[in-house]
Amino acid sequence: MTGAEVLLKALEDEGVELIFGYPGGVLLALYDALLDSKIRHIGVRHEQGAVHAADAYARAGNRVGVCLGTSGPGATNLVTGIANAYMDSVPIVVLTGQVSTGLLGSDSFQEADITGITMPITKHSYLVRDPRELPRIVKEAFYIAASGRPGPVLIDLPKDVLAARDVVAAPAVPKLKSYKVFGKGNAGQIEETAKAIAQSQRPVLYAGGGVINSGAQTALKELVEATSLPVVTTLMGIGSLPAGHPNLLGMVGMHGTVTANYAVDDCDLLIAVGVRFDDRVTSGLGHKFATKAKIVHIDVDPAEIGKVVRTHIPLVGDAKLVLEDLMSLVQKQDKPEWWNQLRQWQKDYPLRYDTDRLTPQMVIEKIGKIAGEDAILCTDVGQHQMWAAQFYPVARPRHFITSGGLGTMGFGLPASVGAQIAQPDKTVFLVTGDGSLQMTIQELATIIQHKLPIKIALMNNGVLGMVRQWQKMFYDERFSQIQLHANPDFIKVAEAYGLKGIRVTDVSQVEGALTEARDYRGPVLVEFMISPDEDVLPMVPPGKEITEMLGR
Amino acid sequence: MKHTLAVLVENRPGVLTHISGLISRRAFNIESIAAGYTEEPDTTRITIVVEADEIELEQVVNQLSKLVDVIKISNLTAGDSIHRELALIKVKASAENRSNVVDIVDIFRAKIVDVNRETMVIELTGEETKIDALCEVLKDYGIIEIVRTGKIALSRGPVPAKEL
Numbered sequence A: 001m002t003g004a005e006v007l008l009k010a011l012e013d014e015g016v017e018l019i020f021g022y023p024g025g026v027l028l029a030l031y032d033a034l035l036d037s038k039i040r041h042i043g044v045r046h047e048q049g050a051v052h053a054a055d056a057y058a059r060a061g062n063r064v065g066v067c068l069g070t071s072g073p074g075a076t077n078l079v080t081g082i083a084n085a086y087m088d089s090v091p092i093v094v095l096t097g098q099v100s101t102g103l104l105g106s107d108s109f110q111e112a113d114i115t116g117i118t119m120p121i122t123k124h125s126y127l128v129r130d131p132r133e134l135p136r137i138v139k140e141a142f143y144i145a146a147s148g149r150p151g152p153v154l155i156d157l158p159k160d161v162l163a164a165r166d167v168v169a170a171p172a173v174p175k176l177k178s179y180k181v182f183g184k185g186n187a188g189q190i191e192e193t194a195k196a197i198a199q200s201q202r203p204v205l206y207a208g209g210g211v212i213n214s215g216a217q218t219a220l221k222e223l224v225e226a227t228s229l230p231v232v233t234t235l236m237g238i239g240s241l242p243a244g245h246p247n248l249l250g251m252v253g254m255h256g257t258v259t260a261n262y263a264v265d266d267c268d269l270l271i272a273v274g275v276r277f278d279d280r281v282t283s284g285l286g287h288k289f290a291t292k293a294k295i296v297h298i299d300v301d302p303a304e305i306g307k308v309v310r311t312h313i314p315l316v317g318d319a320k321l322v323l324e325d326l327m328s329l330v331q332k333q334d335k336p337e338w339w340n341q342l343r344q345w346q347k348d349y350p351l352r353y354d355t356d357r358l359t360p361q362m363v364i365e366k367i368g369k370i371a372g373e374d375a376i377l378c379t380d381v382g383q384h385q386m387w388a389a390q391f392y393p394v395a396r397p398r399h400f401i402t403s404g405g406l407g408t409m410g411f412g413l414p415a416s417v418g419a420q421i422a423q424p425d426k427t428v429f430l431v432t433g434d435g436s437l438q439m440t441i442q443e444l445a446t447i448i449q450h451k452l453p454i455k456i457a458l459m460n461n462g463v464l465g466m467v468r469q470w471q472k473m474f475y476d477e478r479f480s481q482i483q484l485h486a487n488p489d490f491i492k493v494a495e496a497y498g499l500k501g502i503r504v505t506d507v508s509q510v511e512g513a514l515t516e517a518r519d520y521r522g523p524v525l526v527e528f529m530i531s532p533d534e535d536v537l538p539m540v541p542p543g544k545e546i547t548e549m550l551g552r
Numbered sequence B: 001m002k003h004t005l006a007v008l009v010e011n012r013p014g015v016l017t018h019i020s021g022l023i024s025r026r027a028f029n030i031e032s033i034a035a036g037y038t039e040e041p042d043t044t045r046i047t048i049v050v051e052a053d054e055i056e057l058e059q060v061v062n063q064l065s066k067l068v069d070v071i072k073i074s075n076l077t078a079g080d081s082i083h084r085e086l087a088l089i090k091v092k093a094s095a096e097n098r099s100n101v102v103d104i105v106d107i108f109r110a111k112i113v114d115v116n117r118e119t120m121v122i123e124l125t126g127e128e129t130k131i132d133a134l135c136e137v138l139k140d141y142g143i144i145e146i147v148r149t150g151k152i153a154l155s156r157g158p159v160p161a162k163e164l
Helices: A001-013 A026-035 A049-059 A079-088 A132-144 A159-163 A187-199 A209-212 A215-228 A258-266 A318-329 A338-349 A360-373 A381-390 A412-422 A440-450 A467-472 A491-495 A506-519 B013-025 B054-064 B100-108 B128-140
Strands: A016-022 A040-043 A065-069 A092-100 A124-127 A153-158 A205-209 A231-235 A247-249 A267-272 A294-299 A313-316 A376-379 A428-434 A455-460 A499-506 A524-529 B002-010 B029-037 B043-051 B070-075 B081-092 B111-115 B121-127 B143-147 B152-157
Touching: A001 A132, A001 A159, A016 A049, A016 A412, A026 A092, A026 A153, A026 A159, A040 A440, A049 A079, A049 B043, A065 A187, A065 A412, A065 B152, A079 B002, A092 A132, A092 A159, A092 A215, A092 A338, A092 B152, A124 A159, A132 A153, A132 A159, A132 A215, A153 A159, A159 B013, A159 B128, A187 A267, A187 A313, A187 A318, A205 B152, A209 A215, A215 A318, A231 A258, A247 A258, A258 A338, A267 A318, A267 A499, A267 B002, A294 A318, A313 A428, A338 A506, A360 A376, A360 A381, A360 A428, A360 A506, A376 A381, A376 A412, A376 B054, A381 A428, A381 A455, A381 A467, A412 A440, A455 A491, A455 A506, A455 B029, A491 A499, A499 A506, A506 A524, B002 B013, B002 B054, B013 B054, B029 B143, B070 B121, B070 B128, B100 B111, B100 B121, B100 B128, B128 B143
Parallel strands: A016 A040, A016 A065, A065 A092, A092 A153, A124 A153, A205 A231, A205 A267, A231 A247, A267 A294, A294 A313, A376 A428, A428 A455, A455 A524, A499 A524
Antiparallel strands: B002 B043, B002 B070, B029 B043, B081 B121, B081 B143, B081 B152, B111 B121
């Protein structure tokens, strides 16, 4: 077998069905071997598309995503996507080509030190020097990527390693003597948490991406229903409790609901599950966050505990296992006074928007109704992303796919590719903006090439809306470089690639256009001409406490 | 406060970069770092001195522990331990003041490891402060260059760092 064949065999043994990739010089042996492999290759138009697609494939499909790029620029084009997966704890294995081992370090053609470049944004990385080690390395890489707190693992593959002939592979026995994965939480701490819940008058459960990563949604639902715990979520935690669930107060933080922010500020017990107290939640003011509360922090990554806020009950473990153990110790509770207060806030400070004109909030809410509970929503980054977080009724985990920690404009379109390939029978909607879409717009060709019936809802306001909103609010409307004057005709662009294009300019057309898009058998781009003056509200201004929201 | 950490790692390429990179990225200050082989052939021991308060230190240890190649981290400041550093000092020593330098070397229980007409190289092992003191005294004669290994440390008693 060649090194490339050993690699593909090892990937098959890990259950890999497909790879998102882009060929190149040092990968010739691998692409040749791919012709005879069971593994499907999804060709993209730019390596960034491959890594984001693998990322969303992992999120939507609950498995490890794999992407592949060639050495040098191919590898560096993957960097943004690796950082994105690292920040959002997504299990991907990134394969990069590398120049031959004999040329390493000599600044040879298309050489980049990708293991060095990605050191701070990978969970682990390998530079393979001996093709016989490939089975072990692949096995370790998949295990590291998916276990504990998931994350990207990179395997750098020199040309001669892939091209090596008559490789007698060593057995795939992992050598990971120091890698630890946490499972069950400490029984004493769980007992203490159960006691704290019983004693608390105003508890809040703060759910993040860790709930979704560990599949803890059922455990979470049972616990909060039994104990009447109100739930606030992070952006990454959306879907951990279905939209419309009576215990759900919405998203917390910069663009959270007033009720969620007030509740966190006022609570006497904060149970944080799979969150990292990001500054988009705490405003970077860890010491002023939930100051009246006893804080319980449940996380599979011990380094997160105590990183931002002082924790009273640290609980290292898998969210699902910890919540299940906790459930067995709690008594049924009501907390009527607290709920009266919360319902009053919900009544006084609802999320709202104008209904008499074409607003993005209304469009997004309508997409939710028309797409149905089983659809997957992908978003890009910017105002439309926050509106989606606020107004899209996400019913299930892994059905809301967004770039949280890194905030990567351009994530959306390739993410919709990965999500649709992971879940070919589901409707996939992408909500994007005219700024974000143009960062990876070439992937429209990928959609056509692989016959993916993705429905793109483009919120076109002709500006970089989020930056504009900040310039409007905090820089005296001194608008700088946010106008996208030379935008193309997006309908023509869509049609040129082979998508159906629908333009919506009036509120009366929204429902019809979305229904048509949903029922059309191929990919569609629906362009909504919205006002650049629409703001994302409420908003906690940067550096302010979470109770000091504008637009309450 | 300064803390001395014994970090046992898999002996793989890039592991030292990984550790120093992580510490600097998280904005902790490394005072010194020293690495070498150990009693186990595939393990490297890195002694790191960091300036950090208790909360920062916990973060450093937690973040480092996450690296797949890190086997074990022990805080040697927490228990009773032996701290040593080695320095080589090249100092001016002409015929007329050579005996004075030799006296100083004797007082510090240092060693002379190279002599020529104009200079000497002095070797000293000891705690950081002792080396600082010797350097201070030798300044009067003219120090040409100094090299220091950075601190290494070992706990007292029978228990090795990997079992602390």
